Amino acid sequence: MIGIVKDSLRPTVKTTLWLLKIMIPISFAVCLAQYYGVIEWCAGWLNPLFCHIGLPGASSIAFLTGATSTTYAALAVMMSMELTLRQTTIIAIMVLICHALPLECTVNKKVGSKPFRMGFLRICGALLAAVYLNLVLPDLSEPFSALPLSSSEASLIDVLKGWLLSSVKLSIMIFAIIYALMFIQRFMERFGLMQKLTKPLEPLMVFFGLPRNAAYLWLVGNVLGISYGSAVMLQLEDEGKITRQEADEVNYHLIMNHSMLEDTLVFATAGVSALWILSTRLLFALVLVWGRKLLTRLAIA
DSSP, X not given: OHHHXXXXXXHHHHHHHHHHHHHHHHHHHHHHHHHTTHHHHHHHHHHHXXXXXXXXXXXXXXXXXXXXSOHHHHHHHHTTSOOBXXXXXXXXXXXXXXXXXXXXXXXXXXXXXXXXXXXXXXXXXXXXXXXXXXXXXXXXXXXXXXXXXXSSOOOHHHHHHXXXXXXXXXXXXXXXXXXXXXXXXXXXXXXXXXXXXXXXXXXXXXXXXXXXXXXXXXXXXXXXXXXXXXXXXXXXXXXXXXXXXXXXHHHHHHTTSOOHHXXXXXXXXXXXXXXXXXXXXXXXXXXXXXXXXXXXXXXXX
């Protein structure tokens, strides 16, 4: 056990620094963009589109906030608006498919995927999911819990202080999560538990259109998300246990369907149906992966 503890530390430090080099500059840029109204200005261009997918134009601010930042930031914006539960469900699933694009697309690139392609597919997936949900969702007219907007505007210094504090907390959390992942991975390998965990998931991987040996990556990505899951992918690539092509294939599923535990709990607690969240994201992951395989076969033929 002592050996596992020591062996997990070095790759944890390396991977944490790698993630923070990506996350800190991006989060700082998004913080400034939100403060100076860039996000709100961009939302103005999306208003006409959102009016045609069952959403008020102002909800595009929540989508853009999530697309450039986190699901938590998008939820905070949504809770400041007057939305019905139906509208909240649509915008929530859009955000869950398409969030933190600058960060997560950069992380995708590190493990072998094309970042602009990943971002484009996620944006398209979010918009198509909105169209789909606008057609099939029942009339959920009950209001979503709204919080009053604060009338006082924070100064730039206050905003930067808040950003710095959240960045420190985030750094500690990232280190703890990655260390736990590295420890669990090494513990399972040392005692031969990896095969026992991933073997039952192999038929599910075949159903998803993924490589059979992608079960562990899929599990990590769906429990902890793309950023932390990609940290594990990178480590496995360095150790020669997966190829970049295999990591790329898994990413096509994960960009639509990742962090299912945390994301679903967050929005379900806020009142959005977990069934609609899970079923919609899984549906679009299946369509993307199998659609890509079909196009590849047609191109070869």
